[in-house]
Every structure is written in structure tokens, then in C-alpha cells.
Amino acid sequence: xxxxxxxxxxxxxxxxxxxxxxxxxxxxxxxxxxxxxxxxxxxxxxxxxxxxxxxxxxxxxxxxxxxxxxxxxxxxxxxxxxxxxxxxxxxxxxxxxxxxxxxxxxxxxxxxxxxxxxxxxxxxxxxxxxxxxxxxxxxxxxxxxxxxxxxxxxxxxxxxxxxxxxxxxxxxxxxxxxxxxxxxxxxxxxxxxxxxxxxxxxxxxxxxxxxxxxxxx
Amino acid sequence: xxxxxxxxxxxxxxxxxxxxxxxxxxxxxxxxxxxxxxxxxxxxxxxxxxxxxxxxxxxxxxxxxxxxxxxxxxxxxxxxxxxxxxxxxxxxxxxxxxxxxxxxxxxxxxxxxxxxxxxxxxxxxxxxxxxxxxxxxxxxxxxxxxxxxxxxxxxxxxxxxxxxxxxxxxxxxxxxxxxxxxxxxxxxxxxxxxxxxxxxxxxxxxxxxxxxxxxxx
DNA sequence: ATATCAATCTAAAGATTGTTAGATCAATTT
DNA sequence: AAATTGATCTAACAATCTTTAGATTGATAT
Numbered sequence: 204x205x206x207x208x209x210x211x212x213x214x215x216x217x218x219x220x221x222x223x224x225x226x227x228x229x230x231x232x233x234x235x236x237x238x239x240x241x242x243x244x245x246x247x248x249x250x251x252x253x254x255x256x257x258x259x260x261x262x263x264x265x266x267x268x269x270x271x272x273x274x275x276x277x278x279x280x281x282x283x284x285x286x287x288x289x290x291x292x293x294x295x296x297x298x299x300x301x302x303x304x305x306x307x308x309x310x311x312x313x314x315x316x317x318x319x320x321x322x323x324x325x326x327x328x329x330x331x332x333x334x335x336x337x338x339x340x341x342x343x344x345x346x347x348x349x350x351x352x353x354x355x356x357x358x359x360x361x362x363x364x365x366x367x368x369x370x371x372x373x374x375x376x377x378x379x380x381x382x383x384x385x386x387x388x389x390x391x392x393x394x395x396x397x398x399x400x401x402x403x404x405x406x407x408x409x410x411x412x413x414x415x416x417x418x419x420x
Numbered sequence: 421x422x423x424x425x426x427x428x429x430x431x432x433x434x435x436x437x438x439x440x441x442x443x444x445x446x447x448x449x450x451x452x453x454x455x456x457x458x459x460x461x462x463x464x465x466x467x468x469x470x471x472x473x474x475x476x477x478x479x480x481x482x483x484x485x486x487x488x489x490x491x492x493x494x495x496x497x498x499x500x501x502x503x504x505x506x507x508x509x510x511x512x513x514x515x516x517x518x519x520x521x522x523x524x525x526x527x528x529x530x531x532x533x534x535x536x537x538x539x540x541x542x543x544x545x546x547x548x549x550x551x552x553x554x555x556x557x558x559x560x561x562x563x564x565x566x567x568x569x570x571x572x573x574x575x576x577x578x579x580x581x582x583x584x585x586x587x588x589x590x591x592x593x594x595x596x597x598x599x600x601x602x603x604x605x606x607x608x609x610x611x612x613x614x615x616x617x618x619x620x621x622x623x624x625x626x627x628x629x630x631x632x633x634x635x636x637x
Numbered sequence: 638a639t640a641t642c643a644a645t646c647t648a649a650a651g652a653t654t655g656t657t658a659g660a661t662c663a664a665t666t667t
Numbered sequence: 668a669a670a671t672t673g674a675t676c677t678a679a680c681a682a683t684c685t686t687t688a689g690a691t692t693g694a695t696a697t
Contacts, residue, residue: 210527213527215603217523217527221520222440225435225443226439299506303438303505
């Protein structure tokens with residue numbers, strides 16, 4: 204490209220770097236995963252269901268836009284979002300997409316029309332109930348994600364372990380299960396299982412990114 | 421693409437439609453222009469310094485992401501942003517870009533290191549000064565953009581007319597000139613001219629999009 | 638030193654965009 | 668009806684991006 208271009212073009216070009224990072228579905232999925240906490244390339248590839256080579260290539264793009272940062276830990280390279288602003292952007296672009304694209308709203312409604320879907324609720328009143336122990340807020344993500352960040356008063360019980368740890372859950376109390384956010388199905392599966400076992404369980408579609416809780420390093 | 425894909429992939433794909441709309445510098449420039457008010461393809465092409473064909477193709481993309489809408493007005497097709505959320509997104513992605521990309525910060529600082537650059541100021545105190553008439557807030561964009569939306573107590577004086585309308589400006593008062601936003605140079609040029617003519621003029625880098633003022637149709 | 642594992646780099650095929658030219662369409666003017 | 672103007676559509680080429688394979692690097696384990 205010519206070097207004689209106006210400073211104005213340069214400015215828009217820089218902003219477009221962020222847009223480019225956000226224009227691939229898989230890169231967005233990687234951002235969402237990183238909003239849950241730092242992860243190695245291997246883990247990211249597995250959780251996004253892509254090859255490690257492809258994951259590495261996408262992460263390269265995200266790093267080119269400075270949305271993610273890396274450190275090496277032995278054989279592994281650990282990726283994390285650069286700061287809280289990245290998670291906020293992920294929530295913001297998703298919210299615009301939901302506002303503008305009927306297709307997305309329909310798909311979400313389809314996901315939500317499922318037994319145990321929780322009505323949108325005031326956050327502080329949910330926290331109050333959880334604090335008093337009147338409901339159990341259950342984080343069904345992998346344990347390391349819980350450690351990196353979790354909702355207030357939440358208890359960790361990864362989906363995979365849930366089946367074998369039902370005894371830990373007091374009967375008769377409402378269980379509010381959540382996972383990585385509205386696009387994640389872990390909490391839905393957890394609610395299905397819990398209801399089958401006779402619990403009063405509902406799914407909270409929001410996760411740490413939506414609550415503005417940044418993962419600690 | 422295969423049709424057997426998971427619902428999850430479908431969700432990320434929808435969000436990526438918004439990212440795709442925002443991954444081209446010229447499309448971003450078109451969004452910024454539309455944040456100032458509705459415009460015909462012809463006008464957009466001229467103001468973004470591209471051919472009408474190219475403008476039309478880019479606008480097609482923006483419409484595919486439902487970020488803009490159109491109506492026909494005689495021979496002209498008028499484009500406008502779909503709603504306020506689009507303008508908010510434009511401010512948000514720009515702010516993330518500024519947060520993450522040193523190159524962008526440097527370019528902006530270079531623009532700001534110019535006589536008459538205004539220190540970031542509290543909005544309500546500026547409005548108070550403008551209301552009392554202690555400063556003149558001057559909108560130097562084209563008149564139709566002023567009509568579509570403008571800052572409180574602002575007075576319209578398009579850059580092109582400024583030279584011939586200096587007599588309308590009371591001497592001895594501070595003039596705060598603004599235009600389309602931080603990436604626009606009209607206010608800078610206006611301040612240059614005013615200072616040459618002996619006025620105490622400063623540039624406010626923000627515009628209607630940054631102040632959250634949506635253009636009326 | 639050799640082997641192994643996680644990750645990246647390089648190169649190349651395939652798919653997707655960006656951009657332009659020419660034809661076409663829709664509304665208005667003559 | 669014909670000409671004009673603004674805008675879009677179609678087709679094509681160039682440029683870019685996605686994805687995979689093969690070679691390479693950095694760190695650890697044997």
C-alpha cells in the first residue's frame with residue numbers, strides 16, 4: 204500500500220484491526236474461552252474443537268490486534284485476554300449482534316425455550332439469596348475457570364463431576380447453575396441432569412464476562 | 421458449508437457478521453459519517469473519498485449486517501444507521517482500539533499536539549458555560565449534519581462558510597469548535613483559521629456520537 | 638545426546654473479499 | 668418517449684484470509 208495516505212486513513216485502519224480480530228467465529232469463541240481465564244493453546248484448541256495449528260494461527264491474529272497476551276510456562280504457552288476491556292468488548296459486540304440480527308435472537312430463544320431457563324433477574328437480589336443460602340449458585344465450568352473467576356457465593360461443581368457429587372447438594376433448595384455465558388450449553392445440561400434427579404434447578408445464562416468479573420492471572 | 425453444524429457455531433457466526441462489517445477501514449468511515457445523520461450514497465462516496473460503486477458495495481455489507489437501513493427519496497437512496505446502538509458500538513470499538521493499539525494512540529497524540537487542542541473537560545461544565553454564553557460552541561460540520569443532531573447550545577457554522585462569516589462571532593469570547601469526532605480534522609482547521617484571525621479558539625475532539633446524541637431522521 | 642511434547646513458522650491450496658468496469662434499474666426531467 | 672441521474676447488479680481479477688501439511692523451535696524428560 205502507498206505510504207502517502209492521509210493520517211485519517213491510518214486511524215480507521217487501526218480500528219479495523221480490532222474488527223478483523225472479531226470477524227471470525229472461531230476467534231470469537233477463543234475470546235469467550237479466554238474470558239473464563241487463561242489457557243494453553245492445547246486447551247483452547249480442544250475446547251474450541253479445532254486443531255492446535257489452527258488455534259495457533261487464530262491466536263496469532265488475536266495477538267496481532269493486541270487483544271491477547273502470552274507467557275510461556277514450561278512446554279506450554281499460556282494465553283490470556285489483555286485486560287478487562289477485551290471482555291467488555293466481547294459482551295458489547297454480542298449485544299449489538301443480538302439487537303440487530305433476528306437470526307441470532309431466534310436461535311437464542313430456541314435455546315431458552317427449555318425447561319429450567321431462568322427469567323432475567325436482578326443481579327443484586329440473586330446475590331442476596333445466595334448469600335443467605337436460600338439458593339445454591341452452582342458454577343459448572345471446569346475447576347480452573349472457577350478459580351480464575353466466579354460469581355459471588357458460587358460453588359464449583361464441574362459438569363463432568365456433577366453426576367458423582369450430587370450428594371453434596373442439599374435437597375429442597377433451588378439450584379441456579381451457570382457456565383461460560385449465553386452461548387455455552389454446560390449449565391443447560393447440568394439443569395437437565397439435576398431436574399431428572401428431582402432438584403429444583405434453573406439455568407442462569409450469564410457468566411463472569413457478563414457480570415464484569417475479570418479473571419485473575 | 422455443511423448444514424450439520426452445532427447450534428453453537430451458528431451463534432458465533434452471527435456475531436461474526438458484525439465483526440465483518442467492522443473489519444474494513446472504509447466501512448468504519450461510512451459508519452462514522454452516518455452517525456452524523458442520514459446521507460445519500462452519492463454524499464457518502466464523496467465524503468469518504470471513494471467511488472459510488474465502491475461505496476454502494478460497502479453499504480451493501482453494512483446492510484447485510486443490519487447496521488444501516490435505507491429509504492428511497494426520489495432518485496437518491498438515503499442511508500442511516502439502524503439505531504443508537506450502532507453509534508455506541510462505533511464509539512466502543514474505537515475506544516478498545518485506542519486502549520490496545522499504541523500506533524493509534526501515537527497517531528492521535530500527534531493530531532492532538534496542535535495549538536488549540538482542548539484539554540479533556542467535564543461535559544456538564546462545558547454545557548453550563550455555553551448556556552450562560554461565556555463560550556461559543558461552534559459546530560463546523562455541514563449544515564444538514566447540524567440539523568440532524570448537535571451538541572447542546574451549539575451554533576452552526578460550516579467550515580466552508582467560516583471565513584466569510586467571522587463577523588457573526590463576538591470578539592473576546594472563547595470559541596469551542598467541534599466536528600465529527602476525534603478522527604475528523606474540520607474542527608482543527610477551523611481553530612487554525614480562528615486563531616489566525618485573533619480569536620481564542622480551541623478544538624473539542626468529541627462530536628455527537630461521543631456525546632451519545634442520536635441523529636433524528 | 639536423544640526423544641518427546643507443545644507451539645510456531647512456512648508454504649500452498651482453497652475459499653472469501655475488495656475493487657473496478659459494464660450493463661441494468663428506478664425515478665425524474667426534457 | 669428519450670435522456671439523465673443516482674444506485675445497484677453482475678462478472679471478473681486481484682488481494683486477502685482460512686486451513687492444512689511439513690519442517691522447525693524451545694523446553695522437558697529419558
